[in-house]
Amino acid sequence: MSDTLMVVTQDDQNMEQQVERRENVARLTTEDGRVIGWNFFEISKEFTIKGTGQVQINDEQLAHLNDLIKKAGFSDVLVPDHSPKFVVGLVKTCVPHEDSDHLSVTEIEVDNAEVLQIVCGAANIRKGLKVVVAKPGAMMPDGLLIWPGELRGVASFGMVCSAKELQLPNAAMQRGILELGPDAVVGEAFTPGR
Structure with missing residues (x-):
């Protein structure tokens, strides 16, 4: 085998x-x-x-x-990274993308008071919302790896996730990104698929 x-x-x-x-x-x-x-x-x-x-x-x-x-004769060393890659985030700012009619540029507070700029295409994204953020290095349930990138010329450092992308139960019935309740704790780890 x-x-x-x-x-x-x-x-x-x-x-x-x-x-x-x-x-x-x-x-x-x-x-x-x-x-x-x-x-x-x-x-x-x-x-x-x-x-x-x-x-x-x-x-x-x-x-x-x-x-x-x-x-095997290599001199490299793997270092541990126990930080969660899926976390609860708080949308601090949300403005329309200058070169798109459907994208928004957000600043989202994640764990350890870190703020990530993320370009998001969901219609329900807005300031003050608590969301699930896939940080750089996260692997989505479908195998997609999340890395920093650009969307229409604007840097994006993660992904705001929908219930469907997280493969949550009943996800097909929910449109847009997953909106978390007010009791969700910013920076807390989130486990996809549950």
Whole structure:
């Protein structure tokens, strides 16, 4: 049985990728030399991972992955990132996009008082709303990775999520982004699919 753990460390920014494989470890880099990810083949021989799609690994498993990297002859080290990628956010500002009749440019407070600029296309986005934000590095339930980008020339650092995108029960009946109630705590982690 061949099973693979893919660890994505950063956006490839649409650059050509190179792969260097040693034993059951492959390092993915961009043409400018940035390490953007790792593939660990036959990972079930090393430890058990529960679930499919985006999975969380603990510090002990991360240390084991770093041992595999070292044993394969690479000098890189994976560092832990336990920060939540889906969080409750508060829309601080919301203005129409200058080059669009349906996009809005928002500033949204997320965890640790950080404010992200996010371009949003939902008709129900507005100042004062509590929403679910997928921060850079988040993997949506459908496998889409969220990275900083631009929409019609305006920088966007995340995504405001709909119930359907989060694969919540009864999502098809809800239009637009998911509006959270007043009791939602800004910065609190949100788990998609629940």
